[in-house]
Amino acid sequence: MNRAVFAPFAEKLERVSAGGLTVRQFPGGALNSSPPRQYSILLDGVADVVFALPGYTGDLFPKTNVLSYPGVCETAASCTDALQRARPVLEKEFRAKVLALWSNVPPALLTRDKPVRTLEDMKGLKIRVTSRIDVPFIEALGARAVMQPVTVVHQNLANGVIDGIAIGASGIGAFKLQEPASYLTTWLPISGAPFVLLMNRGVYDALSAQEKGWVDAAADAALSAGGGAGYARAAARGLRISEEAGVEIIELPDAEKRRFAQAVAPVYEAAIAQSAGGDMTVGEVIGLLKGE
Numbered sequence: 500m501n502r503a504v505f506a507p508f509a510e511k512l513e514r515v516s517a518g519g520l521t522v523r524q525f526p527g528g529a530l531n532s533s534p535p536r537q538y539s540i541l542l543d544g545v546a547d548v549v550f551a552l553p554g555y556t557g558d559l560f561p562k563t564n565v566l567s568y569p570g571v572c573e574t575a576a577s578c579t580d581a582l583q584r585a586r587p588v589l590e591k592e593f594r595a596k597v598l599a600l601w602s603n604v605p606p607a608l609l610t611r612d613k614p615v616r617t618l619e620d621m622k623g624l625k626i627r628v629t630s631r632i633d634v635p636f637i638e639a640l641g642a643r644a645v646m647q648p649v650t651v652v653h654q655n656l657a658n659g660v661i662d663g664i665a666i667g668a669s670g671i672g673a674f675k676l677q678e679p680a681s682y683l684t685t686w687l688p689i690s691g692a693p694f695v696l697l698m699n700r701g702v703y704d705a706l707s708a709q710e711k712g713w714v715d716a717a718a719d720a721a722l723s724a725g726g727g728a729g730y731a732r733a734a735a736r737g738l739r740i741s742e743e744a745g746v747e748i749i750e751l752p753d754a755e756k757r758r759f760a761q762a763v764a765p766v767y768e769a770a771i772a773q774s775a776g777g778d779m780t781v782g783e784v785i786g787l788l789k790g791e
Contacts (some may be wrong), residue, residue, distance in 0.1 A: 526766020534648045547702045554630030561776040564587045565784040567632045571690040578602030579689030585787040586706035596698040598718035601726030602691035603667035604734040609680035610663040618758045624662040639763045669730040671737030677744040684749045699716030
């Protein structure tokens, strides 16, 4: 994240402003050790800019989290492009200035004790998911879904608190998930998870017109695209280090993928007519994301 988003934003902001505006980073939870509270500390003025996962507070961002629905996108790049297509609508969900909006790769499934090679193998497994959006789809596959911040999943898989982790392979290296995992199934019928870089709206509004121009220039479309590209690289690395660590990599055959997709289809069909934030349905947001 630092190489793909944070550093490029800071470096470009300092460059275009000739040092007039700079970024000071507080990494490693220095300002907040609870990932779901990132948005709150921004609104409270603890930080001027934060990185956040809308999936952790899904009720606040129902349209943005529609990205994770099955069939919306298949790669970090295509999921990031989908977010950009819908960005004028999605930005309205945030009480903040959106600097960047990007996605990781769709999730893989890491398990410790039981390989998942067929739909039947999902039955009864307790699977960690990122977002509430994912819960009904994982449970339609026969598993039990629980939401947990990524900071605790290594320990929870190692201790058997959970049986598996549904996560983009980009998270494997950062959180050393190859250590507690024995098996990695590379595909689930869920799309990517959204990520966002936000600036406190009051701080942004207090800037001069020139300073706002500098921020806008540093937070151009390339910043979001760079986030998606960075996560794609991290996902490739995650698969590589998992294989090197002896994790068995499981590629579902097309016939089995169709069975997984068929299992979640009734949940999808029931959801698309539901509201996604009041003025749009889930299906309408999916149409925006897919450019339909």
